[in-house]
Amino acid sequence: MNIKCGELNFKIGYNSDWEIPKNVAKFVCKNEGAHFGGSPEINYNIEFKDMIKQDNRQIISTKQEIIVGCEDNLETRYLFIKGAPYPYAKYTEVDESNISIEVVNNFKDMFDIDTMFWSLFALERHMIKRDAVVLHCAYTVYKDHAILFSGPSGIGKSTQASLWEKHRNSQILNGDKSLLLKQGGEWCADGWPVCGSSEICVNKRTKLGSIVFLNQGKENTVVKLSKSNAVKKIISQLTVNYWNLDFVDKAFTLAEDIANDINVYELTCTPDVSAVEALEGILKEGEPWIL
Known part of the structure; x- marks a missing residue:
């Protein structure tokens, strides 16, 4: 299965009877011609195992849901479900160019979920090498430009996008993420390919117009962030x-580049049309593309 995501071309080899998310099909390339962009840059090979053995690479990070090992800049990742032994x-x-993925048979039926399936591939690691980053946001398009509503989970990204x-x-x-690239x-x-609970996943590239970070409030106010505050938010x-x-260094460099080129706003808002009106008024003042 050939996939193109952003500017990364990769191939996934796996057992054909494995049930995977339907959204994967939106990123599949049926041939290796112009649409795919040539031969795959990375080959993933997936095998199913009864158990996983630890290798000899030095452990450099231990977190609840991921343990990372490294040797000669090559990573190993052990992926956990919270609470699993x-x-x-x-x-x-x-x-x-070649990555081995071992999946435990006991979990095989869980990979029709976007987040589970794509957790296997460490895509953010390969995207950053191609000057692209993944932003937690609701990705909307208005007048042929992207408006990205961002902020922590539960802040109201889907609400504002729906409004x-x-x-x-x-x-x-x-409804959950967007890839940012030049x-x-x-x-x-x-x-x-990951869209969270929104189940809205469209594989489309759009010129970036604005990024809007959200706060909840009783009144609607919009502030254009300084470059330094914009970088922190991003x-x-x-x-x-x-x-x-x-x-980390590359992510900060790219965040600074985004903040230099794109206006970043903070919207404190109510969950109704008045929030749309408030933000639209400010965008009309500062964004030539919206007129």
């Missing part, structure tokens, strides 16, 4: 491998 999968970089869809005829392309020197939002909602200092 053993990992459900192991990700092993054999070299720069714009209802009252301004915008389109929601992903095309022709301009920042764009792109489709991402970093807080990026998928970052904090055990990898090169990854």
